[in-house]
Amino acid sequence: xxxxxxxINYFINIRHLRAKWMCPLFLCVTVVLFILHQYTISSGYFxxxxxxxxxxxxxxxxQDHIDNSLDLWSRWDVRTCTSWRAPIMWNEMxxxxxxxxxxxxxxxxxxLTVFAVGRYLEVYLKEFLTSAERHFMVGLxxxxxxFTDVPHNVPTVQLAPGRTxxxxxxxxxxxxxxxxxxxxKAITDAIDNLISTRNQYVFCxxxxxxxxxxxxxxALGDSVALLHAYFYKSSVTEYTYDRNPKSVAxxxxxxxxxxxAVFGGTWQNVRNITESCHRGIKTDKVNDVEAxxxxxxxxxKYFWLHKPSKVLSPEYLWAPEIGSTYExxxxxxxxxxxxxxxxxx
Numbered sequence: 001x002x003x004x005x006x007x008i009n010y011f012i013n014i015r016h017l018r019a020k021w022m023c024p025l026f027l028c029v030t031v032v033l034f035i036l037h038q039y040t041i042s043s044g045y046f047x048x049x050x051x052x053x054x055x056x057x058x059x060x061x062x063q064d065h066i067d068n069s070l071d072l073w074s075r076w077d078v079r080t081c082t083s084w085r086a087p088i089m090w091n092e093m094x095x096x097x098x099x100x101x102x103x104x105x106x107x108x109x110x111x112l113t114v115f116a117v118g119r120y121l122e123v124y125l126k127e128f129l130t131s132a133e134r135h136f137m138v139g140l141x142x143x144x145x146x147f148t149d150v151p152h153n154v155p156t157v158q159l160a161p162g163r164t165x166x167x168x169x170x171x172x173x174x175x176x177x178x179x180x181x182x183x184x185k186a187i188t189d190a191i192d193n194l195i196s197t198r199n200q201y202v203f204c205x206x207x208x209x210x211x212x213x214x215x216x217x218x219a220l221g222d223s224v225a226l227l228h229a230y231f232y233k234s235s236v237t238e239y240t241y242d243r244n245p246k247s248v249a250x251x252x253x254x255x256x257x258x259x260x261a262v263f264g265g266t267w268q269n270v271r272n273i274t275e276s277c278h279r280g281i282k283t284d285k286v287n288d289v290e291a292x293x294x295x296x297x298x299x300x301k302y303f304w305l306h307k308p309s310k311v312l313s314p315e316y317l318w319a320p321e322i323g324s325t326y327e328x329x330x331x332x333x334x335x336x337x338x339x340x341x342x343x344x345x
Contacts, residue, residue, distance in 0.1 A: 052081035052088075060085055066102050067221070067310070070094050077327050078313070082255065088227070088311045089218060091330040099217040100139055108220065109141040111199035111267070113190065115183050116148045116207045117172050124207045124336055126155040133160060135211035135332070143199055147186050166194075184278035184295055191271045203264035204274075209317060213332040221310030223265035223273070225303050229314040229322060229335075231257035242297040247289045248280035249297035254304045260296035262317050262333075265309070276302050 052072045054060060059068045060081060067087050072080040074092045081087050112132065116125040129144065136142065141162040146154050149172035159165060170186050187204055195202055201220050231239055234257070241251035264270060277298040284291060291297035318331045 051076070052079055053083075054081055054085070060087060066099065069098050075327075082307070082311060084307045086307065086309050086311055088313055089316070090313045090327075091315060094218045096214065096216055096218060099220075103140060103217040103220065106200075108201065108217070109143070109199045110137050110220070111143050111145060111195045111202045112136065113145045113147065113187055113202065113204045114207045115170070115186075116146055116154075117170065118149065120207050121148055121150060121153055124209075126157065127210055127336070128205075128207050129155070129157045129165070131211035133157065133163070135213060136215045137217060138214070140217060143195075145190055145194070147183065147190075184274040184281065184298075187274045188271055188278060191267050191274070196267050196271075199267060201264065202267050202270040203262065204270065206261040208336045208338065209261060209333050210336050211333050213315075213330050215316060215332045219264075219310070219312055219316065221265060221308075223269040223303075223306070223308045224263060224310045224312060225256075225258040225299075225308035226262040226312045226316055227314050228257045228259040229317060229319040232314050239300075240293060241300060242292040244289065244292070246287060247291045247297070248283050249291035249301045251297075251301055251304060254300065255307070256311065258296075258300050258303055258308075259317060260293075260299045262312065263299060272306070273299070273302055 054072060056073060059065075060070065060072065061067055070080075070087050070093050072087070072093065074080075075090050078090050079088055080090060080093060087093070114125070114128060116128075125146065125148075129146075132142075132144070138160075143163070144165040146165065146167045147170045148154060148167055149170060151167035151169050154165070154167045157165065168186070168190060170182070183204075187202075191202065203219075203224075236254055239254060239257040241254055241257070242249040243252070244250055263273065265273070277295055280298045280301065281291075281295065315328055315330050315332050317333045317335070318328060319335045321335075
């Protein structure tokens with residue numbers, strides 16, 4: 001027992017040392033976390049990722065709207081609704097079967113428009129269509145409308161029952177910017193002449209992307225916008241809005257930055273979107289102005305003035321070069337490899 005006092009003193013000293021170092025360490029960690037918290041708030045870096053502020057138990061929309069089935073509090077790491085009560089769609093928020101049953105009973109039919117002009121057709125279109133057949137609105141009637149300058153080169157794709165493909169001839173412009181902008185007029189015309197009599201909903205997409213996961217009926221809504229993968233955690237000051245006051249697309253403030261590669265809604269709302277954007281583009285041309293990101297700049301302006309009823313998270317179109325990030329649990333569509341040097345030459 002002679003060694004016992006020594007052992008007791010040893011453990012007492014160890015405790016003192018721990019207390020001596022642990023208190024300053026705890027203080028340092030607290031200070032660092034506080035600084036980071038203040039930085040993220042002041043910089044607005046996580047503005048788009050703030051939690052939904054809707055009180056638990058309160059419905060998102062009036063009456064028995066299908067989007068009231070969403071579990072807005074299932075995701076702690078992302079914002080799941082906007083300030084104007086539009087859902088922001090993330091994995092784990094919804095039950096796919098609920099939406100599928102709703103739209104099957106409703107008899108929903110969806111139009112998917114895509115532009116494949118010049119070499120975009122031969123490089124991207126077949127993979128876009130075949131991957132869409134595997135993942136886009138599976139179980140619902142879908143009509144593909146391919147706008148192209150070479151309709152006879154549209155590839156043959158095996159389509160599921162109740163799904164059709166139609167090639168719509170369009171003029172090929174010399175500048176890819178003009179091709180990008182003229183699609184708004186072409187979609188408006190297609191809605192008037194074809195889509196309005198066949199489809200309740202429309203999605204408009206770029207061809208240089210690939211479906212890699214379920215892109216289902218939960219994405220349908222009155223008007224649907226997509227958060228841009230590169231800006232969904234950025235502040236408003238970092239968004240690449242058109243800052244030129246001479247352009248119709250001019251924006252000094254906004255909610256989010258939306259990607260023009262995917263937008264949709266009911267045919268009536270999509271027609272309003274495309275007609276408004278085309279009108280803005282025409283006005284800019286008269287004034288010898290071109291918006292910074294062309295039709296995307298005009299689309300962002302439209303959604304700033306007319307809030308979308310549903311917002312898709314970047315899961316619905318992810319850029320693989322960004323790498324992995326903890327909040328992206330599922331990738332539903334990804335950017336295809338870009339070959340701008342060849343395609344836009």
